[in-house]
Amino acid sequence: MSEAQLPSDGVEQARELFFRQGRGPAPWIAPHISRSWQRSRPVDRQCIDPEPMALARLSERREHARRLLNCAQPELDGLAEHAVGNGCVVILSDASGLILEEIGSPDFLPKAERVALQPGVEWSENHRGTNAIGTALAEREALMVLGGEHYLVQNGALGCAAAPIFTGRGELAGALDISGETARVNQHALGLVRMAAQQVEHRMMLAEAGGHVLRFHARPSLIGTAREGLMVIEGGRIAAANRVALELFGRSWEDLLDLDARDFLGANWPRMEDRRSLLTLPGGRQIATVMERSATPGSPRTANRRMHAPEGTATAEADDVVPLLERAVRVLNEGVSVLVNGETGSGKEVFSRRLHAASRRKTGPFVAVDCASLPETLIESELFGYEDGAFTGARRKGMAGRIRQAHGGVLFLDEIAEIPLALQTRLLRVLEERVVMPLGGGQGVAVDFDLICATHGNLPALVEAGRFRADLMYRVAGFGVCLPSLGRRSDRHALIARLFLESGGAAKHLQLESDALEVLAAYRWPGNMRELRSTLRVVVALADMGDAVTTEMLPEHLRDACATSNEEYPSRISASPATVQLTDIKRCAIDDALNACDHDIANAARRLGVHRSTIYRHLAHRRHKQDYSRQIN
Structure with a gap:
């Protein structure tokens, strides 16, 4: 029986046994509460609530925990929305249980202060006995x-x-805590602080990392999110790992930290830098990985560049896309609509599907409606449905409509600006009243x-311009997300490497070579993510199992664009002299x-230890250069 299921009379029985009779309280309370009561015996139960420490001293303690505070601030802001709506407060403590920050419901804050639940007071078990902050720190697990x-x-x-x-x-x-009246705190609150703590740990690890950072997950799409495994390698040894990494490897901190990276990752682990690869776990399971050199601890990891956007709209660029998704999840979970803006092909629907998958509605349907592709005469019936005989050609039993199909899930209206002005009033009414009226009359249906x-x-x-209702715009644009175009993302290299694996590169054990990655990253991608994914699928389809994908294997228009760019702007050539020299050596070989083999391709491949397709691509590249030279001359 979990603590959430324990009846109040059970707790009273446990208190009678433990505090008045001096006996063990089991099985009336949860094991962690029983252990905590035992640890708390030295605490004077008649103690007076303490006064908070002096502000100057608290400022010193906050400064000492500055990195924790900075990394936890986004989570405090996000949890505050839940706390205010539920009459609770959100608390951040340091490792000793000292409360550093407290935000939340104005109604509950005075009640919290009356029991010294405020900044500057230590809530360790040694000072306050059994309580969520102190007991979570002592038990090293999330609890209520x-x-x-x-x-x-x-x-x-x-x-x-x-x-x-x-x-x-x-x-x-430290610890994250949600506190309020007993009836206000439940398993949902516990899940929120558990997830928020994981987010803070992820930020702290990246902020403190030196050397190399290994990112990995069994699902490649989760690399780059707070759910990825992280391992830091410094001086050739494993210096840090997060809890996701421990779970994936089936290890503990004690038997993983300070191991030689060669013993765990193999002697060639330095070659994994800036590459996507597969790592074999104990037991033979393989996971997707990417190794990158970390920024100097404490220095900015990326330039904080922002695009111009309307006031009130959050803007994403490069590494900000993932945090923006996290913020959008919190907003959507509170019932606020999200408007995703971006160029055609920038991944608006992909972002929206990821948002649905991470939201409270993830088990419900995701109903997508492309408002731009539907004829104006059909949009109304598609959205709102219709009754039997509503119009000529209607189905005999009518149709529920896409809005009703989205009940319990997420309705995604792509190209919302294309909805005819005449229907915007009906849509606004549904969004306000959450009742949909099908065409042809009939009973309104709650959604x-x-x-x-x-x-x-x-x-x-x-x-x-009078083409979109202002009141509808304010209703659908509760929280704005502006997706950057692919050409404006500074994380293009990592993004392309990940999508290459997801497009079949991992399944075929392909290796995307650095020269090919540079060409892909340098291309301007007018079709954005849609064009990139299509191109990568073609590259993967044409490659043989186990191939190393080089520049010669890329579509001709990408190579030509890169060559033209380098001729026009020599200072932008991204390939290093060492890379160019290595390519020349390979071609000469x-x-x-x-x-030596009298142009016998099979014998030449065996002589070099490569697949025949490598020779064919080399010959095709040479022919292309000869044709190009003839055209010039």
């Missing part, structure tokens, strides 16, 4: 302490859920869904092998 489970009687009206925050070496950094919209247009400009 509800009502009478608290050791001190004066805290019996509190309900608290807390999760510890760990460094990459398994040391406690419950979250809304995501997308457009490549400028809704405020359309409102000014193939030519020498062909001459």
